[in-house]
Amino acid sequence: MTKEPPSLTPDTTVPTLADVARRAGVSTATVSRCLNSPDQVIERTRTRVMQAVKDLGYAPNFSARALAAKHTNTIGAVIPTMENAIFARGIQAFQEELGRHGYTLLVASSSYQEALEEEQIRTLAARGADGLLLIGYHRNAKLHEFLRQRSIPTLIAWAFEKESDLPAIGFSNKHAMADLARLVLEKGHRKIGMISADTGANDRARDRLAGVMLAAREAGLDVDRIPVIETTYEIESGVQAFRQIMAWTPRPTVVFCGNDVLAIGALKAAKEMGLSVPEDVSITGFDDIEIASLAEPALTTIHVPHREMGRRAAGMLIDMVTKNASPNSVELQTDIRLRRTLGPPKT
Amino acid sequence: MTKEPPSLTPDTTVPTLADVARRAGVSTATVSRCLNSPDQVIERTRTRVMQAVKDLGYAPNFSARALAAKHTNTIGAVIPTMENAIFARGIQAFQEELGRHGYTLLVASSSYQEALEEEQIRTLAARGADGLLLIGYHRNAKLHEFLRQRSIPTLIAWAFEKESDLPAIGFSNKHAMADLARLVLEKGHRKIGMISADTGANDRARDRLAGVMLAAREAGLDVDRIPVIETTYEIESGVQAFRQIMAWTPRPTVVFCGNDVLAIGALKAAKEMGLSVPEDVSITGFDDIEIASLAEPALTTIHVPHREMGRRAAGMLIDMVTKNASPNSVELQTDIRLRRTLGPPKT
DNA sequence: GGAACAAATGTAAGCGCTTACATTTTTTTA
DNA sequence: TAAAAAAATGTAAGCGCTTACATTTGTTCC
Known part of the structure; x- marks a missing residue:
């Protein structure tokens, strides 16, 4: 026991919806509406509420919202690794497109380990991902069962098999x-x-x-x-x-x-x-x-076409999540880039 | 309106803590304890509960847990991009070390845009990140204020400034x-x-x-x-x-x-x-x-030493989160790799 | 001007968990 | 063996939000 490290205790407490409501002189429902469907509340009160939000530095608690609303506007993705540029690039495009539609991406990487992947999928599900992007088909069958039970739409990317009926975007x-x-x-x-x-x-x-x-x-x-x-x-x-x-x-x-x-x-x-x-x-x-x-x-x-795959995957997944429908899988074309490392054999 | 796409509606409903409790014939508190501090419950009932968990395919709802427990075992990180190998590598090491201690990583990337970074930080905070890893010092001052108000410990990486009193791990x-x-x-x-x-x-x-x-x-x-x-x-x-x-x-x-x-x-x-x-x-x-x-x-x-930085950052951040203490910043050494692209000027 | 309807707001019941505190059961002690 | 202490379990009050439904306020139309 030598000198105490400086404490990180807060100066203040974190404002909640109720605090905002009180300050704006409205009910919590109205505040919630201001935040989620602003056109349902008349301008006059809306500005008043927004001012209170600003004054208090209020930020909604994501967990509480998820718990009450039963969706998170979040898409999860489990990729083998972040260190390979192909995933980094595809996922970046995926994320950009998701962001454009108001969705947030949660990425996890499995280091190419099946067991870890399974764990990550369950974690993402527990975190309330509205949809999931997974790489390739190889996977314990009961996992898909698990996802179905929770009705979490799942899209497979970076692979495409004609015979499979799982939604996918990829190539052969x-x-x-x-x-x-x-x-x-x-x-x-x-x-x-x-x-x-x-x-x-x-x-x-x-x-x-x-x-x-x-x-x-x-x-x-x-x-x-x-x-x-x-x-x-x-x-x-x-x-x-x-x-x-x-x-x-x-x-x-x-x-x-x-x-x-x-x-x-x-x-x-x-x-x-x-x-x-x-x-x-x-x-x-x-x-x-x-x-x-x-x-x-x-x-x-x-x-x-990693970027294209990422971008289109986002679109498909959002469709699955919002329309609750199973899309047609899409097969992307690859092409051969003939460069100098290939030549005829020595004779 | 042509043919309907196949519906994705669930066959079953998602089991909750209460379902497990009922099946195991115990209270929800006991189930919760089995999951979070197993040694507080006697073996006999624990196995019974675990069996129920298994039978039902129960997985805890993360949002509900976060809401009740007020912590998430989650660390957030905002990096400029995933497409640069240095961040990919550092973050991979960071994640591995976090995982070793039971923490999950949430990564967001800001595409080197200050406004986007700020938004990501707020999102991560709203999602209940227990701690945050940020890259570099350049940042709106009121953001640090925001994080302090919410008492979210924040570590800066990939940079080190002697004069700053923000906790950091990096190099000059x-x-x-x-x-x-x-x-x-x-x-x-x-x-x-x-x-x-x-x-x-x-x-x-x-x-x-x-x-x-x-x-x-x-x-x-x-x-x-x-x-x-x-x-x-x-x-x-x-x-x-x-x-x-x-x-x-x-x-x-x-x-x-x-x-x-x-x-x-x-x-x-x-x-x-x-x-x-x-x-x-x-x-x-x-x-x-x-x-x-x-x-x-x-x-x-x-x-x-990107990997080392990532690994040690994880350790520091976990310390900050669990011990609620501000650590000493650490300055890492870089070194020059003299290779062929450098020579004397032509005379 | 007032009935009929629409728009805005309020009330309150959860969402699925954790945990302080209360109660019951088991173990220890004299 | 009974009282005291410790261990195991139960009870129930929230955590901060959303939303169905009820109520109030505003608008339209004859």
Whole structure:
């Protein structure tokens, strides 16, 4: 017990609706109306109330409002990570569009862990999110049951599966990757490898891998002999994985990467190993994040309209929440960005 | 009016505390205790209650809890943008540490707009944030008054000013930049330029600029003739600004950039202009984001321990919230990362 | 001018939880 | 074994808002 730290105790108390009502000489109902549907109250009293609000520095208590009104004007989103530019960008657009419609966004990130994601979803639900944005399909079935019971509209983004009837906005990771792989194989590559994220709990990663395998099978390759390394979405992981995969026999002439972050790592490793890209080995990514075109050599990758996806997701979700209707899923188009890291194999 | 969309109406109703209590044959108080301080209730009834919770799929209503308990175990943070890796990274660490202590993070981003930031702060306060993390010092004074009235402990991050008595964790943007500038000037540069973010509402940007000017003055340069271009923190802005600044007479032999994003843009522009770096012009950044070392040539910049800052910020804020005490501000050390974009001026 | 209606405001009942205080049950102590 | 103390549980009063319904005030129209 030495010297006390300075106390942070308040000078004043926090004003409530009732305080405002008292000061303005009206009932709490009127104050509430002034705040929520101003046109229901006559101008004269409205200005008086607003003045009281201002004088007191009143700000409505969100929890109390949520409890009474049973909605929050809040949308929740659970993303795998904030550290990948694609989510950061998509979510930013999502938030901007939500804001335009008077909704607030609550973001949580799950670090690609299924259990954590589930917990975050429950937290967001408990916090009264009116709707939810989730990434991909892979998820415990009873979670969707939980959300249905609470009638929380949920939209899936960054993925699209024709067969599913869950509302979604995204693209087919499999088709996109297969298209790219076909193009690569047409260039004559026969020894291929893939660096993927963990496919266990990540359907996007799984689909991208499946896309490569699909194209490989079409091209008559023995898919069982294709080296696949699963790792985390970090540059350094890409470095390690690339080293490993290049030690394979036969050595790949092209390495597909599950996303651009991994591809950047692979590129870095190639340089360190003294390999020239694409002469010695071609490298491809996925996402088309900003560094992709800045890399040296620039990265061949698949462009995904992240911003558009975020923006439109917001619109869809607001519709679901307000109209209580299930929208048509939308499939977005991706396209291949052919850049310098892809070339024909050495002969 | 064509076909109705499928309705999303719930099959069931959402269980409440009272439902659980009824099913377990106890009072609501006991259920509440089971959830919040389990050791206050005897094992036998606790298991019974927990079973009821499980059977019903009960999840506590956050708003109701917040309203009754007057705290939320929630920390709010307002950052300028999610799209800059430094905040994404720092905030991720912040969140992880908060999570470890049972706190939830609410993030909002202000797009570097003062008015928006203020609004976000009020929103977070209304949502019952127990504490707040804010970036930098620049802020309407009455906002701090507002937070004090509501006794919401607030920590400032990414900046540190000795003179201020607001709790903060960060570093001196001015000193860090001045150190770098001194080093640059020692190499013989006399024609310098700076690409900065808008200094109007951004004290970090202002301090970084001040750092360059300080060192320049020490070196006897005429600071009024140093070209400074203010722009937004985007790669493309860096490109434009670099072109502009290189048209200055006399043409700079070194361009200081307010952060790495701008520097990457400058580097790109230099390449496009056929200038070689650092032979024709040196370029420096600030932050040491991941691409800085990946760029070609690698970027000389100032390394900031973003992760550490985020982690420690969480600890400090939790202390402030729980112990209701004002902590000592902490100044973190930055250090210069000398890489290839910096060289002596051409003679 | 007053009936008929519309607009503005007030009254008060919750929303689902926590917690101070009261009561009951169990354990300890002499 | 009974009184005292401690532990477990129950009772009920809010927390700060919204909103259905009731009441008052204002407007319209013949």
